[in-house]
Amino acid sequence: MQDFDSQFPAPAVAVWADPSLVPEQSVLGALLSGGAEAFDLAAGLVSASSFAHPLHKSIWTAVEGLVLAGRDVDPVVVLQDLQGKVDDAYAAGLPSYLNNLTSSFASVRMVTHHARIVANLHRLRRVAEASAKVGELLKDKSLSAEEISGQAVTLFDAIADERMTSEAKSVGELAIPFLDELEDLADGKAVLGRETGITKLDYILAGGTYDGQLIVIAARPSVGKSSFAQQLALNQAERGYPSAFLGMEMNEKELMRRTVANLGRVPLRLLKTGKLSPDDYGRVPDAMERMRDLPLYFEFCPGVNLAEISAKIRKLVRKHKVKLVVIDYLQLMAATDERKDRRVQLEEITRNLKRLAGQLGITIALLSQLNREVEKRSNPKPQLSDLKECGAIEEDADIVLVLWDHKKGDIDESSIKGLGAIKGRDLGQSDMALNFDGKYQRWSESTESLTSNTNTATTAPRAHKRYPDDY
Incomplete structure (x- = not known):
């Protein structure tokens, strides 16, 4: 290769400024000699x-x-x-260089091995580049240690997420594992999904929640999305699936009050004032006993950004093996880079949370606001177009669930809420009625028909003040 200047151009990171080019040359030599056969072997890597x-x-x-x-x-x-198409510095020696590549490669059979070496060196360079960026962040005195570590996690996550592709399998190869799994499901030996605690919702979700899912739960303010999501987390924790609720509005004390109200059937407003009747006070220890070993975790994290929330979720998975994480809610999350347009910021959040769910093998339930357009229609059921601020929400979410008011009860009466699955694969019947007992913050399946009384929520006057924590 005397006619070619093989000096590696200095990259941004000095430690990888002069790597061996032999593996790259071997792969390219195999391509020039083996053509499509060699390319197919290397292209997956x-x-x-x-x-x-x-x-x-x-x-x-x-x-x-x-x-x-x-x-x-x-x-x-x-x-x-x-x-x-190539730099003038390489053009003169290019014919000799291509011929030398062809004559010096090992064999087409070795192209896979050498391609793996090239891929590994590429990832090592990316690690070095990420390390250099972290070094630059450390020089910025305006950033806290949490912000720097959060951004570092995001940088290294992108590298760790790179996967080598697998070989395609024939349907014949897949048939026996498929039948084995089907038999295990029929015999109850395999879990289809993680139950939500609401039978009809499990049917809608084709068995419950699954690893790698990003589920968006959306509603207008005061409909009850936070309370509903907390009920799902509680239900899954009671079934042995560790769950977490990361709140940006409600702190741990408020979440605890709601959980005690739910489990002990103690009025939430009385838990706030402490003016409990002897009967109510006697139910508090029962709720506390049920919570003793419950794998349910709360954290108050106002103004958290993507890097920080990712770090918190990773810690929860590592330390507590959580399978469901509720984030309340998207529009309250701060930007990692404040200079970007807000729409771009939200797209970055949803796409990275979807990727994180897949990496960690968990379900992330992301709460989201809806815009005001839904209130202008006679049909109160929200649509995908009602998702606030960001079209990427519907693109990145595996499932979008929406809540709306169907019938509102008085302060000590239950309300009927509509729940609809407006996006998702393998979904069953998409709408169902839920009973919301705001007094105790309890949600359950309702036998109410959503086809009747459609406009009650928007037209019926309120006779009394609504329960203040109905959101």
Whole structure:
């Protein structure tokens, strides 16, 4: 390779400024000799961005284009394709370099092994670059240790999320594992999903909640999305699935009051004032006893940003093995980068939370506000277009659940809420009625029909003041 200046151009991170280019050269040599066969073996492991040298990126891109166009690959064809596309510093020695690549590669059979080396070196460079960025963050005295560590986690998460692709399997190979799983489900040996504690909702969700899901629960203010989500977390914790509620409005004390009210059937407003009757006071210890070993975790985190919330969730999974995390709520989350447009900020939040759910094998229930348009329609059921501020919410969410008022009760009466699944795969019947006993913050399935009394929530006057904690 005497005709080619193989000096590696200095990258941003000095520690990886001069890596060995031999694995990259071996992979490209295999492509120039083996054509489509070698490309298919390597393409599942590396891409143009995996190569450190800019010329190598160009050669890979040229070969990729030829293979996808169904054309033959050899040094002459690749040289023609690269004319005018490479830096002048490399153009003169390019014919010799391509020929040397072809003659010096090991074998097409080794391309997979060498591609893995290239992929690993690429990830190591990204780790070094991320480390350098963290070093720059450390110089910014305006950032707290929590902010820096949160951003560091986000940087390294992106690297850890890179996966090597697997081989496609034939339906014949998949048939036996499929039948085994089906039999286990039929015999009750396998869990279909994590139950929500509301039978009809489990049916709607095709068995409950699953690993990797981002579920958005949306409603207008005062409808009850926070209370409903807390009920789901409590229900799953009671079934042995560790759950967490990260609140940006309600602190741990308020969440505890609601849990005691729910489990002990103690009026929430009396828990706030302390003016309990002897009967109510006697039920508090019963609720506390039920909570003793309950795997349910609360944290008050006002103004938290994406990096910080990601760090908190990882800690909960690592320390407590949580399977459901409720975030209350999206529009209260702060931006990691305040300079970005708010819509872009929210898109970044939803997409990273979806990725985080997949990485950690958990369900994330993200609460969200709806805009005012829903209040202008005669039908109170929200639509996807009612999601506030960000179209990415509906794109990134696996499931979108919406709540609305169907019938409002007085201060000591239950309300009927509508729940609809307006986005999701494998969903069952999409609408159901829920009974909300605001006095005790308890939610349960209702036999009420949502087809009747449709406009009650928007037209009926309120005879009395509503329960203040109905949200």
